[in-house]
């Protein structure tokens with residue numbers, strides 16, 4: 001029985017249960033659909049990375065005398081046409097639980113059904129599928145810690161090998177039109193990590209050597225102490241199940257903290273699945289009533305890394321240069337936008353999704369809501385990060401700030417990179433703080449008082 005393997009956020013051959021299920025059926029057409037609805041808003045980092053990841057998957061398939069068939073257009077139409085072109089009786093996917101993906105899949109399934117073709121979901125991009133972990137009353141969890149315990153108790157299957165002996169098909173052998181894998185130019189100054197399944201595994205191997213130190217190093221943006229796996233997980237070049245399996249024999253604090261961080265990824269996907277509206281709206285609706293400022297010059301200065309607060313500017317410039325930002329700094333810059341500049345989190349989240357190569361609706365928008373105080377077990381609104389002391393605490397030698405804020409890079413000219421005095425700022429051309437943190441903290445708390453019950 002012929003089938004289609006429709007790749008989406010699972011751009012790998014190993015440990016891909018949907019692909020194994022397709023191969024079990026018989027000959028397989030490996031398909032990717034460039035969906036204009038997703039491609040349009042993806043932003044330069046993710047478009048370029050996706051192109052590179054698809055080329056890598058295509059190269060792996062070519063080593064097996066096959067190639068990835070890529071088509072452009074509405075998946076509802078293109079998947080059915082592709083399946084019919086090869087005479088497939090089933091289309092296999094890894095399930096999508098996001099608001100857009102779930103609805104798209106429902107429509108594709110309906111269209112396939114009309115054509116007498118089965119739509120088969122096997123696995124998902126998560127260790128535990130969203131909607132699976134439930135509390136005693138059968139509800140989804142709204143607080144992370146009990147979720148993570150139940151999630152760990154639930155467990156996950158062991159990783160699978162890549163299928164062998166598959167008879168691969170191509171749309172080139174049919175009349176169906178295909179398209180080249182896109183290779184968009186990167187904007188000047190942006191450099192991205194290497195894409196693909198092999199790159200994901202090499203990065204993971206490098207990180208495993210230092211996972212023991214993860215618990216100590218993960219909050220130090222000046223140290224290369226985190227795994228940088230988020231982009232590989234985003235595109236499914238590796239599945240979290242594989243990472244969890246590799247960690248399973250390790251008992252130290254580093255490995256256990258890393259496991260917990262992977263649980264955050266599943267938690268936010270679960271929350272978004274339960275509350276799809278929280279992708280755009282306040283998870284805690286009362287926060288919509290708080291007075292905010294219209295975004296304007298202050299949002300522009302923040303996005304450009306010209307706020308005059310070194311750790312904030314370092315983060316925003318790291319984002320623009322690499323499509324990635326350290327987690328601690330994501331929290332600091334998000335807090336600054338919402339609580340010092342009084343701009344709603346959605347504006348910051350949109351900027352992040354434009355530039356982040358790991359940009360993911362669930363982790364990003366709930367990361368923002370957590371910082372803004374409006375999300376699930378969020379950091380309380382009244383706990384306002386002080387950007388200067390955060391820099392001093394988490395980047396004590398100033399390496400991170402000096403690396404990303406060129407004006408502050410010379411220790412002879414700028415002895416204190418976290419709090420340069422006005423003369424030093426003038427000398428090196430670094431702006432004064434755009435707002436007074438103490439005053440804006442008070443202002444944020446006054447606004448918060450208006451919505452407190």
Ligand SMILES: Cc1cc2nc3c(=O)[nH]c(=O)nc-3n(C[C@H](O)[C@H](O)[C@H](O)COP(=O)(O)OP(=O)(O)OC[C@H]3O[C@@H](n4cnc5c(N)ncnc54)[C@H](O)[C@@H]3O)c2cc1C
Nearest residue numbers: 226227228229230261262265327330359360363364367368
């Ligand atoms: C405002 C804000 C926006 C964010 N946007 C995104 C996003 O768009 N995409 C994204 O993948 N992560 C996002 N995060 C979470 C986190 O910052 C990144 O996952 C992490 O920095 C990626 O780097 P890493 O792979 O080296 O992380 P590591 O520290 O090595 O963590 C390992 C993995 O655990 C997961 N993880 C860790 N922390 C979190 C978290 N707080 N929430 C969800 N998953 C987590 C990620 O999959 C990560 O790759 C955001 C956090 C905040 C505060």
